Amino acid sequence: MFAILLVGLGSLIAELGYSIGKKEVASQKETILGMGFLNALWVTFFLFILVFFLPSDFLPGGINSGFVFNPESLPTFILRIGLEILILHLVLKGVTLASRTTFSFLRMITIPLLLVIDLFLGYDITTYELIGIGIILLTTLYLASSSILEKIGMWYVIGSAVLAAGTISIYKYHITNYNSVAGEQLTMSAILIVYLFCATLYTTKKNPLRHLRRPRVLIQSFSIGIASVLISFAFLFGASSVVVAAKRTTSVLWSIMSGHFFFNEKKFVFKIHAFLILIGGLYFLI
Secondary structure: OHHHHHHHHHHHHHHHHHHHHHHHHHOOOOOHHHHHHHHHHHHHHHHHHHHHOOOOOOOHHHOOOOOOOOHHHHHHHHHHHHHHHHHHHHHHHHHHHOOHHHHHHHHHHHHHHHHHHHHHHOOOOOHHHHHHHHHHHHHHHHHHHOOOOOOOOHHHHHHHHHHHHHHHHHHHHHHHHOOOHHHHHHHHHHHHHHHHHHHHHHHHOOOHHHHHHOHHHHHHHHHHHHHHHHHHHHHHHOOHHHHHHHHHHHHHHHHHHHHHHHOOOOOHHHHHHHHHHHHHHHHHHO
């Protein structure tokens, strides 16, 4: 239950950041890679504060117990780096091209893939959780094949959702067997920051940090940073398939709202009905 609360709050904050970023890129006030760099910058900043400046008992269960990175995790960690960079490009394209509800609904594809991986890794998945995940999957497949969702940017979203099953499973494996949450995510975020900074500088010939002087961009990147940290810690309190199911489902609600009120997306009532069905699936996961 605590994991779902963390995820729900994190996805709400993330929706604010992604919505602002989508508008900024659409108006050409910000580049896609620049948006990714600024988002990753705040994730690293918050994790750094958490590890080196807060006491180990500041969060429940001592989950900010310090920076632990086991060299034995390097082979799979390197694999995760490659996948995360690829996903990063797909997600950034999906965020800017796809409608907010298309993005959120199609990201649900990750869930059944994670279920298979969780079962293979030996995690216990109850019958109720299987029913919940089945409801979510069938609803998503119906929406993807219907005219309710816009198709622009769809394949970027699907590609990122499929690959995410691999990176999430690696992440869960690492924090269970080798690294602390802070050690795993702080190292990954630092690598992504360097990559995105160099890529942005190479493509635009301008320092992406200049955007932080603009309040809208500061709110955007700050929101994504907080959300990413909250969701990262949620994986300590439940199976990855359940955590991601909660994340994707709550993200759908916030994206429906932002899509309707800020991006003038259509078929609001149909999307709300679909969301209520997803809530039924989420009920079986709690």
